[in-house]
Amino acid sequence: MKFAFYHDVLSLMMGKLGLPGADNFGRESNQRRSLLLDTVMQGRPRVSSYKLLQLPAEILANIVDLLSNDRTSLESLALVNSDCQQLARCCQFAEVNFDYSLEVKQLASQLVEDKSSQLPKPGIGACIRRVTFASHPHHVAHTHRELYESFYGDDAQSVAVEQRQVLSDEAREEYVVARAAAVEAISSLPNLETLSWRDQFSLDKSFFERITRCSAQHIDLTGRQSMTPGL
Structure with a gap:
């Protein structure tokens, strides 16, 4: 048949598995992994009073990018509050x-x-x-x-x-x-x-x-x- x-x-x-990688399609070489928190909040204000979350969105994105290979820390961050959950998701997803x-x-x-x-x-x-x-x-x-x-x-x-x-x-x-x-x-x-x-x-x-x-x-x-x- x-x-x-x-x-x-x-x-x-x-067949060969075509995973993302070396082609870098549609991505700048120095582009950060995570979207900015303000972007993923979709216009909603941050509700947390934690000092960490008062930092500029660009700095927060760099911080979570440093944790990109630390799954445990990201999961722990996501449990703190709704803002931290979304911040962790910026990297996780x-x-x-x-x-x-x-x-x-x-x-x-x-x-x-x-x-x-x-x-x-x-x-x-x-x-x-x-x-x-x-x-x-x-x-x-x-x-x-x-x-x-x-x-x-x-x-x-x-x-x-x-x-x-x-x-x-x-x-x-x-x-x-x-x-x-x-x-x-x-x-x-x-x-x-x-x-x-x-x-x-x-x-x-x-x-x-x-x-x-x-x-x-x-x-x-x-x-x-x-x-x-x-x-």
């Missing part, structure tokens, strides 16, 4: 990789829910400035385990061609739904600057209609994705 490579989820279980993991799918759902519920305080979405969509082969294989096993499992030779096709179609539909949810979340981010799309999977008209709603100043669609018929 022959699959159309860029229309099949199986292609995402192999400055760059998000949609890697098809369950955690990221849950984050996408939360971002959409936060946007629709109009929270009285700023949420995570305001802190995200860079997004990379790069499904990790491990997460794809884990999510679509039956499809993976039908090709690479110990009993793969006994799986009928028709059954593989059914599994492939189901996985493709599930992937497209998950991708649409991610794109909806991405389009809700008010301070997004850069979007890098790494998945080598066909894009359709619906994708482009949604992605044009995002606020990103730089959009990079890397790879050789084909367009589905009708675009």
